[in-house]
Amino acid sequence: MTDFRKSVVYQIYPKSFRDSDGDGLGDLRGIIEKLDYIRELGVDYIWMTPFFVSPQKDNGYDVEDYYRIDPRYGTMEDFEELSREAGKRGIRLMLDMVFNHTSDRNQWFRKALEGDEKYKQFYIFRKGKAPGVPPTNWQSKFGGSAWEYVEKFDEYYLHLFDVSQPDLNWENPRVRQEIQKVVKFWMGKGVKGFRFDVINLISKSAYEDDDQGDGRRFYTDGPKIHQYLEELNAATFGTDAEIVTVGEMSSTSLENCYQYANEEGTELSMVFSFHHLKVDFMGNEKWVLVPYDFRKLKDIMFQWQTSMAEHHAWNAVFWCNHDQPRVVTRFGDEKRYWKESAKMLGTVIHCLRGTPYIYQGEELGMTNVDFRDISQFRDVESLNYYQILQDKGLTPEQAFQIIRVHSRDNGRTPMQWNDRWEAGFTDGTPWIGVNENYRYINAETEQRDENSVFFHYKKLVELRKKYDVIAYGDVQPVAKEHPQVFAYRRTWKGEELLVVNNFYGKDVVWESGLDLDGYECILENYSGCRREGGVFTLRPYESAVLYKKA
Numbered sequence: 001m002t003d004f005r006k007s008v009v010y011q012i013y014p015k016s017f018r019d020s021d022g023d024g025l026g027d028l029r030g031i032i033e034k035l036d037y038i039r040e041l042g043v044d045y046i047w048m049t050p051f052f053v054s055p056q057k058d059n060g061y062d063v064e065d066y067y068r069i070d071p072r073y074g075t076m077e078d079f080e081e082l083s084r085e086a087g088k089r090g091i092r093l094m095l096d097m098v099f100n101h102t103s104d105r106n107q108w109f110r111k112a113l114e115g116d117e118k119y120k121q122f123y124i125f126r127k128g129k130a131p132g133v134p135p136t137n138w139q140s141k142f143g144g145s146a147w148e149y150v151e152k153f154d155e156y157y158l159h160l161f162d163v164s165q166p167d168l169n170w171e172n173p174r175v176r177q178e179i180q181k182v183v184k185f186w187m188g189k190g191v192k193g194f195r196f197d198v199i200n201l202i203s204k205s206a207y208e209d210d211d212q213g214d215g216r217r218f219y220t221d222g223p224k225i226h227q228y229l230e231e232l233n234a235a236t237f238g239t240d241a242e243i244v245t246v247g248e249m250s251s252t253s254l255e256n257c258y259q260y261a262n263e264e265g266t267e268l269s270m271v272f273s274f275h276h277l278k279v280d281f282m283g284n285e286k287w288v289l290v291p292y293d294f295r296k297l298k299d300i301m302f303q304w305q306t307s308m309a310e311h312h313a314w315n316a317v318f319w320c321n322h323d324q325p326r327v328v329t330r331f332g333d334e335k336r337y338w339k340e341s342a343k344m345l346g347t348v349i350h351c352l353r354g355t356p357y358i359y360q361g362e363e364l365g366m367t368n369v370d371f372r373d374i375s376q377f378r379d380v381e382s383l384n385y386y387q388i389l390q391d392k393g394l395t396p397e398q399a400f401q402i403i404r405v406h407s408r409d410n411g412r413t414p415m416q417w418n419d420r421w422e423a424g425f426t427d428g429t430p431w432i433g434v435n436e437n438y439r440y441i442n443a444e445t446e447q448r449d450e451n452s453v454f455f456h457y458k459k460l461v462e463l464r465k466k467y468d469v470i471a472y473g474d475v476q477p478v479a480k481e482h483p484q485v486f487a488y489r490r491t492w493k494g495e496e497l498l499v500v501n502n503f504y505g506k507d508v509v510w511e512s513g514l515d516l517d518g519y520e521c522i523l524e525n526y527s528g529c530r531r532e533g534g535v536f537t538l539r540p541y542e543s544a545v546l547y548k549k550a
């Protein structure tokens with residue numbers, strides 16, 4: 001059995017990973033082609049974002065049919081082959097299950113719209129407060145009201161995301177049974193991992209106006225969420241101890257996460273939380289331009305690390321995914337210290353307590369894309385907000401600058417395989433533009449260079465397997481107040497690890513006050529970590545992992 005604490009997960013966004021048939025969209029056979037590459041990295045799981053039949057309004061997070069594979073991605077035979085071939089390489093598949101909502105093209109919703117009462121009960125329909133006024137003032141996470149009017153019924157349906165993504169009604173036991181059936185179907189295909197999309201939004205408390213915000217307090221970590229997760233666990237994946245699960249927890253709280261991901265628990269193996277990635281927002285407002293707050297970043301990460309450990313709960317640790325801009329652009333320096341900062345950021349995450357996730361291309365140090373025109377963007381959220389920002393009075397240029405920085409498309413440009421046609425992603429025309437820096441940031445170049453970001457990530461994966469202190473150790477923040485250094489210690493049965501990172505492009509002399517006798521350096525991004533008498537002299541974005549066995 002794979003121990004998820006010793007494991008590393010590699011996330012694939014199939015649409016942008018590798019296109020095997022030249023239609024410009026990545027596909028399952030493309031993933032099969034690249035399995036040896038993934039094996040070289042040493043990871044244990046591949047999480048694939050949804051490839052089920054979908055109109056692709058939200059790139060597959062709008063599921064039309066949970067049981068079939070979208071022909072654009074391939075066939076069930078391709079999936080089975082992928083599963084077998086991955087298995088031969090010791091890699092398991094983790095599927096992405098979207099159960100807070102479906103697509104409006106899902107047959108359940110179509111029947112609901114036809115007026116079939118049984119299926120209307122699968123969704124959340126409500127009367128407006130007055131003619132033309134939605135039931136509540138809740139805002140969709142992709143902009144605008146969270147309610148859409150259906151004239152035929154003179155009612156609105158709830159969609160916390162796009163209007164094409166109606167929310168499911170989990171209060172209805174039939175919905176919960178259908179969902180169990182879906183999970184069991186994929187378990188029957190041998191799937192050993194599941195990621196549950198925005199799963200902490202499924203239990204709504206009351207449909208009331210939110211005078212303090214956008215409505216999230218009425219559905220985030222709602223009253224029956226733990227009950228629903230326990231039920232799903234008991235009826236499906238909980239029957240197979242080999243299955244690993246991760247819940248995507250939107251705007252969640254620590255207290256809820258202790259329970260979602262308790263080591264003794266009956267809900268999930270681990271959780272994604274996002275507070276540490278809101279440090280370049282203003283409160284919850286993402287569509288603004290503000291520098292990121294390093295102290296806040298550190299405080300939040302340490303708080304989650306230590307509190308989850310105290311409560312015996314397990315984190316997924318990560319910087320990147322398909323919803324986030326690229327971390328080296330965000331918290332590193334992609335121009336002057338591209339390689340150093342990409343490696344440093346990888347080290348910070350991979351030596352923490354929790355299961356690390358690598359998002360495709362992160363292991364190459366892929367950066368944000370430099371799109372010049374709004375027509376190059378594809379993401380529904382970005383395009384909605386481009387309009388909303390202008391409606392609020394910003395000029396098109398101001399709105400564009402904000403989209404450039406925060407757009408999810410930064411993480412969705414094609415994987416950079418080599419320096420040839422369209423970065424080796426496709427023989428055709430890619431669905432979204434390739435980042436121009438593929439000429440020097442690409443897998444082929446980096447696999448030939450032992451000094452590359454790729455090799456650094458490969459070593460990080462190896463370290464977790466080799467040193468129990470990384471997988472199991474306690475975690476203690478060091479230099480908590482330091483304005484430039486991100487450092488922590490891990491301890492486990494006589495093993496000690498000290499991870500020291502300079503988060504800035506300036507040298508820093510840091511008097512750690514630590515006795516470094518007996519420590520050896522097991523990973524660094526410069527050569528020769530300077531640490532005389534406990535005083536570190538760190539170069540720009542320098543990072544070092546020191547280890548000692550009693």
Ligand code: GLC
Nearest residue numbers: 058061098161197198322323
């Ligand atoms: C999650 C997904 C994101 C999607 C949203 C709605 O946050 O990661 O890509 O748009 O849920 O399903």
